[in-house]
Amino acid sequence: MRSPFRPARPPDPAILDDHRRLIRLIERRGILRGGLSLGMLAMLTGCDVTSEPAVDKALRLVSSWNDRVQAALFDPRHLAPTYPKSMILMPPKFNAYYDITEVKPVDASTWKLELAGLIRDKRPWTAERLSLLPETEMVIKHICVEGWDYIGGWSGPTLRSFLERVGADLSAKYVAFKTADDYPSSIDMATALHPQTLLATKYAGAPLADPFGFPVRLRMATKLGYKNPKWLTAIEVTNRFPGGYWENLGENWFAGI
Amino acid sequence: MRTSHQLPRLHPLPVRLMHWTNALAMIIMIMSGWGIYDDYVIIPGLHFSEAFRLGSWAAPSLLWHFAGMWLLAANGFAYLVYGTLTGRLRERMLPIRLRELTQTVRDTLHLKIEHDDLTVYNAVQKLLYIVVILAGIAQVITGLLIWKPVQFSSAVALLGGFQAVRIAHFIGMSVIVGFLLVHVALSLLVPRTLWAMLSGGPALNSGRRAT
Secondary structure, eight states, rough: OOOTTSSSOOOOOOOHHHHHHHHHHHHHHHHHHHHHHHHHHHHHTTOOGGGGGHHHHHHHHHHHHHHHHHHHHHHTTTOOOOOOGOOOOOOOOOOSSGGGGGGGOOTTTOOOEEEEESSSOOOOOHHHHHHOOOEEEEEEEEEOOOOOOOOEEEEEOHHHHHHHTTTBBBTEEEEEEEETTTTTEEHHHOOOOOOOEEEOOTTTEEEOOGGGGGOOOOOOOOOOOOGGOOOEEEEEESOOOOOOHHHHTTTTTTTTO | OOOOOOBSSOOOHHHHHHHHHHHHHHHHHHHHHHHHHTTSSTTTTTOGGGGGGGSSSSSHHHHHHHHHHHHHHHHHHHHHHHHHSSSSHHHHOOOOOOOHHHHHHHHHTTTTOOOOTTTSSSHHHHHHHHHHHHHHHHHHHHHHHHHHHHTTHHHHHHOOOOHHHHHHHHHHHHHHHHHHHHHHHHHHHHHHHHHHHHHSSSOOOOSSSSO
C-alpha cells in the first residue's frame, strides 16, 4: 500500500542534481564525526596500545617474518670488514644482563663443553682438548643493538670446523647454546657455518679474561652483540626452534648485521 | 556537461589514502625510533620523554620500528610510482623559481600568508615537499644500512662508517620532524587545506591536465 504521507506526484529527480554537492558534504561530515567519536572512545578506554597482548603478538609475528627476510639477505660468502690489530680495544667492553661485578668465573679444570642433539660424537670437550684445535683470528667490529660499537680481536677454532669434527648434521636448522651464566642462545645453521663465526678462546692473542667468557664463548662478525653467548657449557644441533634469553623477551631472533 | 565532482580533485583518493597511511607510518617510525635512540644517545643530554616513545623499553620499540618500516616503505614506494606514472609529482612540485622562492619568504616574513588557491603550491611549499620526500627516501636507505651494516659494508664504508650512518639517520629524522611541525602548524592555520586532504579539496580547473 502506498504511504498516505507520500505526495501523489513525486518531485522532479533533477532537483537532486542541484543539491548533490551539499548532500555529499553532509554524508562526509557524518563519516568524519563518526571517525572522531571512534578515536575518542579508544582514548577513553585509556589502554596503552603497546602493552596490549594482541598487539605484542602481532608485532612478534612481524619479527618472525623479519627473521626470514634476514635469512634471505644473509650472504654466507660475504665477509665482514676486518681491521688492523692496532685498532683492538683493550680491554673489550663488558655487556650482559647483569653488572660486571656479578660475573661468576668458570673453573677451567672442572669445566666441560657438553654436546647434544644431531651430533654423532657427543663426548664432552675439556678446555685443554679445545685449545689443541687449529685457530682462526679475526679483528672485527662488535655492534650492539643499543647502537654502540667497538673493534675487538678474537681467536679460536671456527664453529664450522668444530661442528664438522664432531659429526654434526650440517643440514639441521639451528645451533643452540647453554652458558654458565644462564643465558641460552641460538643461531641459524648458515651463520654457524660462516667463516667469521668462532668458538673464541682468546682476545688480542691472550686467553679470554673471566668477564669476557673464559674459557670459550661464541663470537660472530655477522650478528648483533647479544647473539654472542659467553662461558659456553653446551652446544646442541637441532631442528626445533630454541629461542634465547633476550629473544624470549621480545628482541629479534635472527639479529643479523 | 560535467559537474564539479566529476572533475579531477586537488587530492585524488589514492593520494589521500597514501597521505594518511604515511602519517601513521611516520608517527610509528619517529616515536619507536626515539625509544631505540635512548639506549645510546647521539647528542649527550638529549633524551626523549617516555610520553613520546612508542614501546615501554628498547625491545618493543624495535619491534614497532621493524614492523612500521614495511608500512612506510611499501606506502612510500606506491606514492613515488603513482606520482611518477600520473605525472603528479612533476606537475605539483616543479618548477621552483628562485625569484618566486625569495618573494614567498619575504611575504611570509611580512606575515602575508595567502593561500587563496589551494591548487597552486608556492615555491616554499614545493621546496619543503621535495626536501621531505628526499629525507624519507634517505631514511629508508640509512635505516637499511644500520640494520645490515655487514651485508652492505661497502655502502656503509662509503658513507663514513656505522656511526656516521647512525648520525645521518638521526639527522633525517630531525628534518622530517621539523617539516612535520611546520606542516601541521600551517594546516591548522589554514584549515581548508586539512579539510582538502580529507575530502579531496577543490576541483582542478578543467584546463588542467587530469592527474
